[in-house]
Amino acid sequence: MDSVRLGIVGTGNMGGNHARQVLEGKVPGLTLSALCDINPKRFEAFVEHQLPTFTSAEALLTSGTVDAVMVATPHYAHTTIGIQVLEAGLHLLVEKPICVHKADCEKLIAAHTDPAVVFSAMFNQRTDPSYQWLRERIEGGELGPLQRINWIMTGWFRTESYYQSGDWRATWRGEGGGVLVNQCPHQLDLWQWLFGMPSSVRAFCKLGQFHDIEVEDNVTAYMEYENGCTGVFITTTGEAPGANRLEVVGDLGTVVIEHGKVTWRKCETSVSEHSRTSSKGFEKPSTETVPVIIEGTGEQHTGIMKNFAAAILHGEPLLAPAVEGKASVELGNTMLYSAAINDTVQLPLDAAKYAELLESRIATSRYVKSADPAEVATDFSNSF
């Protein structure tokens, strides 16, 4: 096989964008060979390409037109369609979050039984060289044991028209959550990829604080690790201009990544040892600022698609194996669960209990959209 025949299920905002990237030849190794959406209007933008189109995933999967499938539907269908794709023996690239809740992640991951089938997730921010650089420093022990992590990710501003534009958006039934489920899977994935999973989480999630929605749009979470390291994660879709500032403090120095700029202040000695041994009460260990020059934010979505194709064609290791997608879902679920029970939650999260909470939120929801999503004109053109 020289090129993998890709079918995309869900050709809306994101799936449509992925389709265009492949059609424009930006992903060597992938050929777009079919489109699938329950809304056939979505095919109109691609009519000139004369691709086979399907209005159900089943029809696509039995058509013989594809070797691999990208699932870019609303999140709940990632589980159901993802399982169908894997059971059909086709390679799968699933959008983030891999599923809405932990129990669904376990079902989807359990369906991946054939190691020859490549199963990747669209964690495009793993291609960002700033985060890759930080991961290498942490893994190489250059920051020493971590003691504090703060991530303020308040740059996910969304308008009312965004939320009203899809009947599934920002509802418990259609989406299963808000900023933690839609926008933040990227940061939650990077969090666990860089720092591992905490042992406990205490979170405060405001539901519909800034928008006419029933799910969370403002979150502050406090996390603790086995080694005593603490973390605070703050996010919202209701703030502008917003920030994206990650500060990581280790025993050997501090790294700040803010809007793509990396600042590394390295301590010449271990801070804890200096504290134990110095006779001067106010003296900090000396530090140097190490220049870190990082260009750009990486290949993002096309990078993940190229890696997916190369994994199928040449056995290249995956940058974002989908099995790792469970951790970010578990982190987000735990934050929502902690806020709901107004208490600290120990990890691992009880998947069944969280699924129960979500079911009861769906069952008791009285939320109705203030506008007919079909009538809401929203421009997504600057969303990537």
Ligand SMILES: NC(=O)c1ccc[n+]([C@@H]2O[C@H](COP(=O)([O-])OP(=O)(O)OC[C@H]3O[C@@H](n4cnc5c(N)ncnc54)[C@H](O)[C@@H]3O)[C@@H](O)[C@H]2O)c1
């Ligand atoms: N990686 C990223 O940067 C990124 C960015 C945006 C969205 N996403 C993810 O992409 C997914 C889709 O988001 P979106 O903004 O494109 O939504 P969207 O509503 O614009 O598009 C979803 C499409 O899926 C179709 N669909 C729904 N159910 C289907 C089914 N059962 N079978 C086939 N098609 C179906 C809808 O008709 C629609 O065209 C979400 O999971 C979201 O989290 C990822």
